[in-house]
Amino acid sequence: MKSPVRWDIFCQVVDNYGDIGVCWRLARQLAAEHGLTVRLWVDDLHSLQRIFPDTDPTTGIQQHIGVDIRQWSTPFPPTEAAEVVIEAFGCALPESYLAAMAGSSSRPVWINLEYLSAEAWVEGCHALPSPHPQYPLTKHFFFPGFTPATGGLLRESGLISRRDGLLENPEQLWQQLNLAPPGPDETTVSLFCYDNAPIDDLISAWEKTSLPVRCLIPEGKPLTRASAHFGKVLDPGDTLIRGNLRLQAIPFLRQEDYDLLLWACDCNFVRGEDSFVRAQWAARPMIWQIYVQEENAHLVKLDAFLDRYCRDMAPETATVLRKFHHGWNRHGVLDWPALQAALTDLRTHAVRWSEVLSGQPDLASNLVIFCKNPV
Numbered sequence: 001m002k003s004p005v006r007w008d009i010f011c012q013v014v015d016n017y018g019d020i021g022v023c024w025r026l027a028r029q030l031a032a033e034h035g036l037t038v039r040l041w042v043d044d045l046h047s048l049q050r051i052f053p054d055t056d057p058t059t060g061i062q063q064h065i066g067v068d069i070r071q072w073s074t075p076f077p078p079t080e081a082a083e084v085v086i087e088a089f090g091c092a093l094p095e096s097y098l099a100a101m102a103g104s105s106s107r108p109v110w111i112n113l114e115y116l117s118a119e120a121w122v123e124g125c126h127a128l129p130s131p132h133p134q135y136p137l138t139k140h141f142f143f144p145g146f147t148p149a150t151g152g153l154l155r156e157s158g159l160i161s162r163r164d165g166l167l168e169n170p171e172q173l174w175q176q177l178n179l180a181p182p183g184p185d186e187t188t189v190s191l192f193c194y195d196n197a198p199i200d201d202l203i204s205a206w207e208k209t210s211l212p213v214r215c216l217i218p219e220g221k222p223l224t225r226a227s228a229h230f231g232k233v234l235d236p237g238d239t240l241i242r243g244n245l246r247l248q249a250i251p252f253l254r255q256e257d258y259d260l261l262l263w264a265c266d267c268n269f270v271r272g273e274d275s276f277v278r279a280q281w282a283a284r285p286m287i288w289q290i291y292v293q294e295e296n297a298h299l300v301k302l303d304a305f306l307d308r309y310c311r312d313m314a315p316e317t318a319t320v321l322r323k324f325h326h327g328w329n330r331h332g333v334l335d336w337p338a339l340q341a342a343l344t345d346l347r348t349h350a351v352r353w354s355e356v357l358s359g360q361p362d363l364a365s366n367l368v369i370f371c372k373n374p375v
């Protein structure tokens, strides 16, 4: 069977940068590595501009790095349906576009790209079909995940070797980030989290730590919270020293530069979905703040991930990591000295984890294979 070439990805920005972060990454990879013709329909070009500053938020149609970026406007313009249609994270497709899909001579492959979860049920639901109640169309649920029975994780080809190549010369990596390398014995941490995280407790723990910590905070919600903690507006470029903590405010980075930051740091605080995955490809210790869901459903997801991630870890290291995650996500105790002491073991584990995961096919390749012959 011939592979479909024309792909449309629909992205509705619910909040923050994860929805567009995932869609933009996927769109780029499909175009660059699979030679596909990709249109990315996004309802909020400003969010895309934040992670990809070349975006012009005032232009409804623009081409960047092989992707045709379109403003998803209402009413939706008359548009011929593509051969593969991806609706990201359950965003409802425009009614007129759905009708165009139903009316097209070769019925498009229709995918709902789901949120990432490490829960076991994902394997059973991955790729399940769901017929449309009126139209002769079938939607398939495509679940990212951590095992070969899921859709996998987004990972560009050559990512791991590029990371390892750059890490051969850390000085150069810091130079590319426009930052000085860490001072002697300094643990460098990047901080990206939601503003409901216990940032005050973490900063206080760092201020009191006996070993020096350098915290790099990109502009945005965490920086605003840190500013409130110190009662002083912090702008990118500012540095503040309190006790053994050196806090440096940095600009919000281009998406590809954010990878460099994750690779360079000794420990990364990440959130949501995309930065969480990138921290795993960074192969460095990480602390994840999960996106809050109703009835604390997110805490089940958090534990499902920790169960998987900690499976082959020394029990004492796993206990430290679990406790810190629970403290960070549930406003409990944050034992930074214990985490700092475990960083060497966590680093060895993170390298192994990244090696195992990168041995599995990536999400974009899995999608291409699935869409050639959906079952």
Ligand code: TRH
Binding pocket: 014, 015, 016, 017, 018, 019, 020, 021, 022, 050, 051, 192, 218, 251, 252, 253, 254, 255, 256, 258, 271, 272, 273, 274, 275, 276, 291
């Ligand atoms: O921003 P997030 O919290 O995104 C989301 C949304 O909230 C979404 O609604 C929710 O459902 C989902 O999380 C789970 O976190 P995430 O997913 O990590 O996305 C952040 C993106 O921003 C990611 O692509 C990396 C990018 N980024 C940069 O490009 N530069 C930066 O400096 C930083 C800190 C992040």
